[in-house]
Amino acid sequence: MAKDHPDDTSAKGPGVDADQRSSQADADGAFRRQAASFRSAISSEPGSAYPPEKGRYVLYVSAICPWAHRALIVRQLLGLEEYLDVVWLHWHLGPQGWYFKDMDNSTAADPRYGFKYLRELYFLADPGYDKRFTVPVVWDTKTQTIVNNESSEILRMFNTAFDGVAPAAAALDLYPPELRAEIDELNEWVYNTVNNGVYKTGFATKQDVYQTNVDALFASLDRLETLLAGRDFLVGPGRGVLTEADVRLWVTVIRFDIAYYTLFRCNIRMIRHDYPNLHRWMRALYYDYPAFGETTFPEQIKQGYANVRENAIVPAGPLPAVLPRDA
Incomplete structure (x- = not known):
């Protein structure tokens, strides 16, 4: 792993x-x-x-x-x-x-x-x-x-x-034996290009490095959008089952529009406007599973990431931080 x-x-x-x-x-x-x-x-x-x-x-x-x-x-x-x-x-x-x-x-x-x-x-x-x-x-x-x-x-x-x-x-087994190979394969590229990709993009100090990483980030978001078509979770048969792969990706996606898009220059597309399957999946976990929604604090997230920058200006939007369940 x-x-x-x-x-x-x-x-x-x-x-x-x-x-x-x-x-x-x-x-x-x-x-x-x-x-x-x-x-x-x-x-x-x-x-x-x-x-x-x-x-x-x-x-x-x-x-x-x-x-x-x-x-x-x-x-x-x-x-x-x-x-x-x-x-x-x-x-x-x-x-x-x-x-x-x-x-x-x-x-x-x-x-x-x-x-x-x-x-x-x-x-x-x-x-x-x-x-x-x-x-x-x-x-x-x-x-x-x-x-x-x-x-x-x-x-x-x-x-x-x-x-x-x-x-x-x-x-509840978030890493079931029969799905481990699938989870590991997905975790690998999601970590490299999405979880860590937003940081590779946001903290790049050379234009070519930034461009390489922002392109890889959005290529992977496109791939995830296709993967989630007709599915509730990332891996497993049928509509899928909840696993650690969902948890690992979700913490980045929930921060994307409110922090990475505005503050980390990950601004080619937004989750809420451009990725309907990812957006549906993100909101379903946020509203349907208390473990996701109850542990998320959007204003603290925005303030924390804003303070990475020199002027520490906190972006006003997007509003609301998380759209309603069936918006």
């Missing part, structure tokens, strides 16, 4: 320290993401260092981050609220990176440790840590360390780790 990365930090966008924003791309005009550092797993296997236990684990997130949003959606879809508390960081970034603020979802400080910054949690786990301080983070309160900060692995971990103790988790 191709690994994704835990937030937007390597793109030097949301999730990167403010003083790094001036170098959003490498010398060739493109950007590259860092690999996640903590790669353990919650598991019910005998001898596991991190067995599934109520009240033991915490998921650290920010409303702006699509990678963290994936984990929030899957946590709620699988009914893992008793097993994974959520701690929200503020949607804005200061010179020290992700931080707490008594505003919107966040609190003035980490409710357990009193920390003001996410970086303090990383240093508690590893005093010598010298990489970026990213979300999502799955934290173990018993050993006081980070279990995992790789979003794609966190989704798979949530999908299986709690099957023996959480009925909803056992009832």
Whole structure:
């Protein structure tokens, strides 16, 4: 499985320290993401260092981050609220990176440790840590360390780790064996050209790099539009079944018109006006599955992405942020 990365930090966008924003791309005009550092797993296997236990684990997130949003959606879809508390960081970034603020979802400080910054949690786990301080983070309160900060692995971990103790988790398989090859193949190109493609486009610093990536992005959106014709979900027989592939794509599509179109120069076409199948699929998940709609905060998303830019002007539209279910 191709690994994704835990937030937007390597793109030097949301999730990167403010003083790094001036170098959003490498010398060739493109950007590259860092690999996640903590790669353990919650598991019910005998001898596991991190067995599934109520009240033991915490998921650290920010409303702006699509990678963290994936984990929030899957946590709620699988009914893992008793097993994974959520701690929200503020949607804005200061010179020290992700931080707490008594505003919107966040609190003035980490409710357990009193920390003001996410970086303090990383240093508690590893005093010598010298990489970026990213979300999502799955934290173990018993050993006081980070279990995992790789979003794609966190989704798979949530999908299986709690099957023996959480009925909803056992009832829903977001990565069923018979569909894994199809899911993996789709995830690969969607990640490279859509999930990560919006950042390759928005943070390109050379015209040819921008053009290459914006063309690839919209070619993949066109491909997805065709794929969803007559279907409710991306993979599976008939009209398809809900899987992690839907979750992984959806967090980008829900941000597209309100952030990437306006702020990341992904402005060839809009989801709401130019992709009827994608738009139908996006709204169905938003309105029909509480795990999607209840974890989405459009105004925080707009404000967070606007603050990536120097003037931090928040676009007024599009209005409404999400059109009605049957518009």
